Amino acid sequence: MSQDPITLVSKDDKEYEISRSAAMVSPTLKAMIEGSFRESKGRIELKQFDSHILKKVVEYLNYNFQYSSINEDDDDIPEFEIPTDMSLELLLAADYLNI
Amino acid sequence: MYRSRNKPKKEGENEVKGPNSALTQFLREEGISAENIKQKWHQRQSKNHEDSINEKKDKAVDDNLTAQIPQQLEEEQVEDVEIGSGTKTGRTDISYDARMKLVPVDSDEEEYETSRLSDTLVSLTPTKNPELLAKKRQNSARIIQKRRKKRKRAANLLDRRVNRVSSLQSLCITQISENISKWQEQSDESSKQVYNRLRDVLGGVSTANLNNLAKALSKNRALNDHTLQLFLKTDLTELTFNDCSKISFDGYKTLAIFSPHLTSLSLQMCGQLNNESLLYIAEKLPNLKSINLDGPFLINEGTWKTFFAIMKDRLEEFHISNTHRFTDQSLSNLLINCSSTLVSLGLSRLDSVSNYALLPQYLLNNGFHTLCIEYPFNEEDVNDEIIINLLGQVGRTLRKLVLNGCLDLTDSMVVNGLTAFIPEKCQLEVLSLEESDQITTDSLVYFFNKVKLNNLKECSFRRCLQLGDMAIINLLFNGARDSLRSLSLNSLKELTTNAFVTLKCPNLTYIDLGFVRCVDDSVIELLVDQNPNLTVIDVFGDNLVTERAITRPGLELIGRQSDSI
8 A cells, every 4th residue: 555645625625634644543534545436546525624624633633643652651642722613613523534 | 530629710600510519519609618718717817916927027937938838849749839838847927917828719729720839939939039930930830740640640540541542522522511501601692603503513413422422511510401402403312311410390391392203311310300391201202212210309109100101012111210209109000001012121229119029020021131120228129039030031031130239139049040041042241240249159150150141241240249269260161251341350359369360351341350359460460461452450459469560551450559649
């Protein structure tokens, strides 16, 4: 499998690049990437989400990827900040992406 | 659920979160606190002292205090930041006013908080030495951060949270549930909009997340008539509320009207559910088949009678706990009307029910799968004979059997009931016999040898004090090994390390070994090696488990003595 980064595209056609392994954190994206459809080529359109939501999602995927493998005794996992007014839309996105 | 008591205090009466007692909540809402009373007393006292102490002396003492505090912080690196500790050094000649100025309001609650602490330090420090000041600030910031980490770690441990990185869904739900009352109460336009938007959004959220939100709201005691509106989705079929104490009887009626497709409803702590609302629920929800009520103590005998008459021939699951108004008569009404359809029955902590002997005559449904009889008021009300008769009726099809706190049960129940009536290849998934201290190893060994528990997922022998190694070894040798997910051996003081040699369960995720005295570091190491999916081991009261116990990442030991926080 190629190790090229994945591009996620938001409603307003903004593109966000994310490493393949970080995208794999989401079972939904994983299925898309490993499937036999056009998405497997590395460009996934998530047109139902605004760009600021998608930006946060990418941020979370990287955050999760970075810290979930971290050593047990290392307590230095920072909080993932979510602006209150974004929490609803973000919940929908998280629900969809199953993260 | 663990909740830190040092959370920053917010204003407003509805900000009380977490499992406080009703009394605490009342006192807070009324603004009565020990600290206030103390403050007033000190103020009165200090007035008397004021005249006798001169200003210069005060200043000198203040300087001394400042010099002492950072040292103390460094030495202790824990707890006591309160300036009150200064008085311990014997300086009783400081005026009350001088000292009271230094003690933050409500210091007990706020002692860890950054802003307070730094305020205090600043007020103590003469401005002439900025370098010292900066150093002190750094110091205290470091200490505070350390404490925060410890507290977070403690909270995670007590919540049995093994995953260090929470899912984005749970983060969002926490955020929403924390703000929900604010949005709904604030009158400004944006909050209103957010709240309305929330109702729209939840229409598109999966049922699993809706239930998670219900859970989060219950945990924060934020579920009330207003927030209830979020769950009024017309197509919802299952709903669980874990804390309904703030939902009024009108709320239940609204629920019944707006969610007509509900088939399964679980209302815990539903103290405000009254006769009218219960009947309303029964009438307006034509598809309701399963109801689980905890604490419906306003419902009287007459209403239960009517309720079961309405639910006749459609009630399939009925679980009730914590009410003294559910009597023998109500039980008999339930059985007469609904026994033909009933496949799941739970009776727990019902202080007015004693005639459990009624059950075997009525439970005749061929698909009966769940039986939970817990904590009868008189232990002799649930005896061997009754359970044997019951198992004779429904044992064949049982998938879940819970007999917690039925203290009168003996080996006879195991030999003549469980072994005799549960088929050799049984469906049993949950078996819980907690606190049955009269059941011995021999009878269980006999049972496990006769019956293959190939589907057993959850098993609890908590406080079955007479059980020894052979019971556990036989449980595992006879089929349960591959299916078992959760096992509680809490307080089985007779167990020795031999019992754990055979504990090799590929699917086991949780084991409670609290107060099993023989458990030591080597047992833990053995369990870690043999059970690849184990994520949590409870070791409360096991003083042989030390910090040297070897675990693996993703597995938590909870309750270890050496884990001082």
